[in-house]
Amino acid sequence: MSERSDLLHDTSSSGQTVVLGGGPAGPGRGDREFEVAERSQWRMARRRFFRHRLAALSLFVFILLALVAFVTPYFWKWKYNSDPSFDFSVSPSWSHPFGTDDTGNDMFAFVLRGTQQSLKIALFIALFSTGVGAVYGAVSGFYKGWTDSLLMRFADVVLTLPIYVVAAVLGANVGGGTWWLIGLIVGGLLWAYVARVVRGTVLSLREKDYVEAARALGASDWRIISRHLLPNAMGVIIVNATVLMATGILTETALSFIGFGVQPPDTSLGLLVNQGQTAVFTRPWLFWIPGIFIIVIVLTVNFIGDGLRDAFDPQQTRVRS
Amino acid sequence: MLVYTIRRLLVTIPLLIVSSFIVFVMEASTGNPLDAYVGHNPPYSAAFLHAEKIRLHLDQPMVERYVNWLIGILHGDWGPSVVDRHGVIREQLFQRLGVTVRLIFVAMVLAVVLAIIVGVISAVKQYSFLDYTFTFTGFLFLSLPVFWFAILLKEGGIWLNTNVFGQRVFDTIGEASIPPPHGFGSVLLDDFGHLVLPTIVLAMTSYAAWSRFQRGSMLEVLGSDYIRLARAKGLSRRRVMVRHALRTALIPLTTVTALDIASILGGAVITETIFQWHGMGEYLLSGIRNHDVYPVAGWLLVSAAFVILFNLLADLLYAVLDPRIRYE
Numbered sequence: 167m168s169e170r171s172d173l174l175h176d177t178s179s180s181g182q183t184v185v186l187g188g189g190p191a192g193p194g195r196g197d198r199e200f201e202v203a204e205r206s207q208w209r210m211a212r213r214r215f216f217r218h219r220l221a222a223l224s225l226f227v228f229i230l231l232a233l234v235a236f237v238t239p240y241f242w243k244w245k246y247n248s249d250p251s252f253d254f255s256v257s258p259s260w261s262h263p264f265g266t267d268d269t270g271n272d273m274f275a276f277v278l279r280g281t282q283q284s285l286k287i288a289l290f291i292a293l294f295s296t297g298v299g300a301v302y303g304a305v306s307g308f309y310k311g312w313t314d315s316l317l318m319r320f321a322d323v324v325l326t327l328p329i330y331v332v333a334a335v336l337g338a339n340v341g342g343g344t345w346w347l348i349g350l351i352v353g354g355l356l357w358a359y360v361a362r363v364v365r366g367t368v369l370s371l372r373e374k375d376y377v378e379a380a381r382a383l384g385a386s387d388w389r390i391i392s393r394h395l396l397p398n399a400m401g402v403i404i405v406n407a408t409v410l411m412a413t414g415i416l417t418e419t420a421l422s423f424i425g426f427g428v429q430p431p432d433t434s435l436g437l438l439v440n441q442g443q444t445a446v447f448t449r450p451w452l453f454w455i456p457g458i459f460i461i462v463i464v465l466t467v468n469f470i471g472d473g474l475r476d477a478f479d480p481q482q483t484r485v486r487s
Numbered sequence: 488m489l490v491y492t493i494r495r496l497l498v499t500i501p502l503l504i505v506s507s508f509i510v511f512v513m514e515a516s517t518g519n520p521l522d523a524y525v526g527h528n529p530p531y532s533a534a535f536l537h538a539e540k541i542r543l544h545l546d547q548p549m550v551e552r553y554v555n556w557l558i559g560i561l562h563g564d565w566g567p568s569v570v571d572r573h574g575v576i577r578e579q580l581f582q583r584l585g586v587t588v589r590l591i592f593v594a595m596v597l598a599v600v601l602a603i604i605v606g607v608i609s610a611v612k613q614y615s616f617l618d619y620t621f622t623f624t625g626f627l628f629l630s631l632p633v634f635w636f637a638i639l640l641k642e643g644g645i646w647l648n649t650n651v652f653g654q655r656v657f658d659t660i661g662e663a664s665i666p667p668p669h670g671f672g673s674v675l676l677d678d679f680g681h682l683v684l685p686t687i688v689l690a691m692t693s694y695a696a697w698s699r700f701q702r703g704s705m706l707e708v709l710g711s712d713y714i715r716l717a718r719a720k721g722l723s724r725r726r727v728m729v730r731h732a733l734r735t736a737l738i739p740l741t742t743v744t745a746l747d748i749a750s751i752l753g754g755a756v757i758t759e760t761i762f763q764w765h766g767m768g769e770y771l772l773s774g775i776r777n778h779d780v781y782p783v784a785g786w787l788l789v790s791a792a793f794v795i796l797f798n799l800l801a802d803l804l805y806a807v808l809d810p811r812i813r814y815e
Contacts, residue, residue: 319502323506323509326787326791327510328510328790330771330772330775331771331775331787335513335517335775336517416633419632420634420757423632423757424757436632439632443638446638446642447646453635461631461635464629464632465626465627465630468626468629468630
């Protein structure tokens, strides 16, 4: 499916054939329908990614949003933790672009703070669970046998633990909703999914000739895992990381909405939606703006993930010449 | 296959024990349910507090409490509850399971049908305007926070009730009116009014991922050789699509939906909270909030058992539908 998408984009975007491969054109070059591209995996992936226009646009929007969320608060006069203004429940205007709530809090400052928190937590979840899950899954798949069964049964146990219980118990009692603790809790449950996927990939990779060759050359187990298996599973791992980032934002905002996540006086987009839930029609800015921020963030992350899936698809080693 | 099934079921028993032990200890070690009685005016008597302590087995060490609970379940006793003093947890759990099933059944059927239709059309008309539209809407619903969407529909329903209909058409609180209306017809209508909005929430947020999945598997099948052969033999396009392509392309979807539905049987926590349905999810949340160990542990047993059973069911179904797969 992705291969065909590649072909389509190729003809539709440029209309002319793209000659790939660095060296001088040998005799008969171009006669064949397909050329094996002489490009590094990363350069090819980057090319394919930016050909997925929606993904490229999403990356741009996402970076822009992150910049706005992390930089603007330094220049904005209202802070999420400063004293509220005396404008109660005013609709969006130049002095309060996102309006204010009934205690006079400037929603622009709050939404930016919420976006910061949600992005930080989601990134933490994605990095933590992908990192731990990838290594865990690779070790499990590499050693097979008893080690594998034992490690995977433990992952199964983790998968049965309900996130609400863990978040309520650890979050409410230990840290009271610090951002990295929420990330740690959600990531501490999600890594098991990554571990399963990576294990499956590694199980097939470990039978490849280059692993055999590396072992014949005297490479240690750890070297084979870290230098051969994990880099070759990188496509799967990166795609999973973006999916987890999207899951992470939705999970964190849902937890904060229920009351098991970020706690006031700090704020998160989920908490803001919770506080604005009775104002859907009366003071729409309180409900719609944080909601739309969540949707835009998750949507862009999902499209970036879709672009990465196209870019890293292992079936796409052939590039049309 | 029977041996395989039995082996798989045996493996799940230690899994359930370990997982419920972790949850039990976590829940029991972080909060004393009797704290709720402290500072009450007039104060509770020391005798009452002591009796509660005995009733809830708070005087026993943790491991002993857990083992006793496990043995009790074999006798049908799921332990005492802090809040629901006279209720039986076992009955509560199954009653709430019923509510959750009632909540999700129609939604899941709708979501599966929608996912198949959208996925197949997307795949057959790949890169058409229709495909792009379906893809974008799919991604949009995939990115929608359930709680936001649920509140939007709930408040929208209330707004329509007051401003357009002038009477209550959409019910936004609970699973049935209290007291229930008289007559079979009105009861049905009442159930329907309560179901509409949560069903839309659950169906629309579930179909999105499935339709993407169905599109992928349909595309894979359409690109395979036997489809080309069937067309080359002269079979009509329609016949090939329905009899050859769709049948095979549905196999992966059964697995995915089975797993997703299993996890939602543990309660559509957010939807139940917002529409105030007294289902499994709400039971879990109230258990957590009241530091009520036994309901939470009981909830875990039931929901984890469903996940494991549906997992197994999905694997077996896969073998039945796809003759290339054999379990020994």
